[in-house]
Amino acid sequence: MRNWSKNMERYELSEQYYIQRANPEQFSIYESVYGDKNINRFAVKHWDLRTAISLDNPFAKNESYYWIKQDEIIIGGVLIEPNVISRLFFVPPFTKVYDILKLLKRLLIKWSDSSKKIYAYQISPEQFEYFEMLGFLCDKKRRWMMRPTEVFDIVWDDDIITKTPSEDNKQEIAKLLYLSFKGSIDYQHLINELGQEPTVKDYLEEVDEYFDWCKENIFFEASTLIYSKKENKLLGACLVSYCEEWPLVHAIGVNPNYRGRHLASIMLKRALTVLQGKYPVLRLFVTLGNDAESVYHQLGFVKGTEFRKLYIPANE
Template sequence: MEYRLVKSDRTMFSKYFATYYRNNWFRPSWDDLTKVLSNSDDGYWVYAGEDKAAGVYMPDRSIGLVFGIPPYSITTELIHFLKGYAITTWNLTKELQANNVLDEQESAYRDTGFVWIGSRQCMLRPTEQLKASMNINYVDRKPAIEDMSRIVEVFSKAYANGPDEREEGGYAEDLIRYFDQVPEKLLEASSVIYDRTTEEIAGACLISMWEGLPLVYSIAVLQQHRGERLATAMLDKALTVLEPDYPVLRLFVTRGNQAELLYKKKGFLSGGEYHHYKYTIE
């Protein structure tokens, strides 16, 4: 089958994406679904002959958010076409990234030479009033911009050598944006935990806003303070504070992050995984 790629109209592409791209269940409304890509010029149709067979999002020299348009589905042949188009059009010489690959699409990517890099899932849970569960040896304080260097320290140490590890400068840049944009209500639902005796920082949980609903921006506890149920206490606080104003709390978790088990125990429901693949150009 011969394929060809055609630039899409923003509005029509966003409607098709909202309809045919599975795994959008955690977004709050149809309007939010259709707004995800409504301002982007990186959407394309894949035509099979005269039929519109699929849609693909191609930003920053990567491919992702591929969806089939019935009766067509995502096949190895289609992914092979997209790979060849991207490499040739962008004159790539090292690698091609594929983001937000769904479970049922993985075999098509693997059969085309892509290699799995990592996976993450979105989870959500209803907010509700919960009993305070903070260990008496620790104190919970509302985060402030003055705490930024200590919060960076927590994230840097807690995520070291794990799937979410980043350069320290990245944490600082993200936190500057976080404190610049976070509403006061979400700061009240967030936590910075200190050891009551030593005044050393032990953990942090930051709540942000994403598409009109709260999201766990980051949560971490230093190794020496784990086992004290601090992460549980911070989540309980967030769920309680948010309950009068928001119906759910959402989060993303990377495969391999030990916090995934905690989230499941706390009643967070998974909507399935998104996978990141990479093709290395020889």
């Protein structure tokens, strides 16, 4: 079994199976059809974008797309390189998922830096048990949620002032998100990812990303910053951006001292109201176990397919 090289075209998995470098565009078509459940692309309207999303490669450094073949027949595909596996799919009627994954794991172990975790990203429910049977541990469980936009009668408390986010607010929004998420399941996942306690700077990166993604005025209009009149203090923020042709709740947070006043629900209702007429739905991304999931459910957001990030621990 050979070491990994971005110049190598083919790797033998066994006498029967092998992986072979795939043309990225052709790979994206197959993965968009057969791997669709992994990231809920049913909501993406245009085929070109569906395949572009398939080629979006935030987890790996190289275009490491491979066909999984038996003889000369494509039975599946995978994105795989040292310490990373993702985009795994199989072409019906092939069903021997465990057998192939066992061989891919053996290849990963040989390729990878054992002092670092080996990550498996965007794993669908149909594949969970096979990864877990082979020693992968669950790091994070997430899902999309979505609901139709709708006009609501928005009523704020008398001591509330609302503003539209601007880049001048970046630092205070980051501080609010830090306070809002501290102690949550997402905060714990960030500790695991960073190997240390997150800081305001880590949340500032998320706020920067929001302003990079948010290019239409309607998304700024649908976003809300809530201030206390008395203290002129930021109490809550709901940032609405754009992803895969639909509005997305990029981040939402409320100062822990002001929870219980339904501020998050009202901010979401305001976003749904502003967007109605131009966009039919609003989406968000939630970590399973996040207390906010019940808020989204009460507002009529429907659950999409769950998928997970798993890992093999690094050697101490």
